[in-house]
Amino acid sequence: MTREVSWEVGSDFHWVGMAPGPFLPWPNPAIWFALGRHAVLQLMKEAGTRRNLWLPNYFCSEVVQAWSASANIHIYEDSPALDHPKWETLTPASDDLVVAVNYFGMDDGIAWAEWKRKHACILIEDHSHDPHSIWALTSRADYAFCALRKVMPVPDGAILWSPVRRHLPSPAVSEADAGSLEKLTAMLFKSEYLAGNGSPELKEEFRRLQLSGEASLECAPVSAASLFTMRYLASGAPLLWRTVRRDNARELLLHLRDWRAAVPLHASVSDESAPFGVPLVFASAEGRDYHREFLRSRKIYCPIHWVMPQDSTPGAGELSCRILTIPCDQRYSSTDMQRVAETLIQGACHAR
Ligand SMILES: Cc1ncc(COP(=O)(O)O)c(C=O)c1O
Structure with a gap:
């Protein structure tokens, strides 16, 4: 049966056919896992003894839970709303593992590189939101991983590599x-x-x-x-998809420049960035929830990065209940972005 073509934005990837070249290669050597969390679990397994694992307070709680069975979790303060972590909350010992997150792939990593020069620890960078950000490409971390399935249309997939060529753990058997x-x-x-x-x-x-x-x-x-x-993904990540993500993010920001119901977390997108979504911060949790539902009713499905308990560490719960990610990845065109922006603006008019 053939129906009218269905338009929608967001939610899980669909099959889009073969990826278009030219490609940006993956780091090599790299170990390929099913999930991003597996990369860190395998590193911890090969470390032998149970380690201290430092994580930002603003992070996906299911992943923290998955890691907590294999490590002693310590929390430091960082979030996409900060320029850099609150360094005074990050005090690892030299054999502790520290996970640094490039939220939305928008950070250049310079502050982290400076911190690492002065602090001995095993630094693992999380480049899940953009494996080809300037930070990922210039990294000097001990290890880095990317949950590829977050930005590529694949059902599973993650890579682990070592920017400074440290020994990599064995691949998983299953x-x-x-x-x-x-x-x-x-x-x-x-x-x-x-x-x-x-x-x-x-x-x-x-x-x-x-x-x-x-x-x-x-x-x-x-x-x-x-x-x-x-x-x-054998050939790498399509260059075109990065360009489309960047153009879409800029297009959305442009359409929303005079809109006041929410503030974009990042006012602009540099030539080096290619975010998969545009995070908006609303004045209140109610405002965010209202707009999310309005968009959903128009088939625009927006995720929350991330849903966290209100009582989580300072600032994290408060940001979590006001943030909303508007998808702008390679699946969409500038016309789609215009329609999404118009729907957001329409939602704000309905709310008045
Ligand atoms: C920034 C970030 N890092 C790591 C992960 C974990 O990836 P996976 O779900 O493949 O284990 C996620 C998943 O949501 C993520 O968003």
Whole structure:
């Protein structure tokens, strides 16, 4: 059955066909895992003894939980709203592991590089939001990882590398969990849905597969990336997709320049950045929730990076309840960005 082409923005990736060249290569050597969290788990496993792991207070809580079974977690203060971490809260010993996060891929990493020169520790950078940011490309960290599945249309996949060529842990023995196949099926079905094909129940079906595949992957043991991910991403990351992300982010910011219902976390996007989404900060949690629901009712699905308990460490809970990420990745065109901006502006008018 063929229906009208369905327009929507956000949520999980769909199958978009083969990635277009030219490609930006991945770091080499790199070890490929199914999930970003697996990269750090494998590093900790090979470290032998249970280590101290320093994490920013503003981070994805499911990932913190996954790591907490294998390490003693220590929290320091950092968030995408700060220029750099509150260094006085970060006091590792020389064999402690410290995870530094490049939120939305927008940081140049200079402040971290200076800090690292004066502080002995094992620094692991999280480049999940942009594996080719200027920070990732110029890094001098002991290790770096990227949960590729956050920015690339793959059901699973992450890489771990060492910018300073330290010894890398062994690859995982087991292959990606069956959840990966469920997610790949969901990607194919979503692609058909967006093209207007399939039964009216198709959306329900791919949503069910996405959720069940993700739940399965999240509780799987440390595993290698699936064959699909390895082959699909073999040549690297399409340069074009970076350009589209940057152009889309700029386009959205331009359309929202006179809009006052929320403030963009980053006022502009440099030539080196390519964020997958534009984070907006609303004046209140109610305002954020209202706009998120308004967008959802118009098929624009915006994630929250990240949902955190209100009582989490200073500032984190407060930012978490007012932030909203507007997707601007390579799936979308400038016309899509214009429509998203118009919907946001329309939402603000309805709220008055
Ligand atoms: C910045 C960041 N780092 C790490 C992770 C963990 O990646 P994965 O879910 O593949 O373990 C995520 C996932 O949400 C993330 O957003």
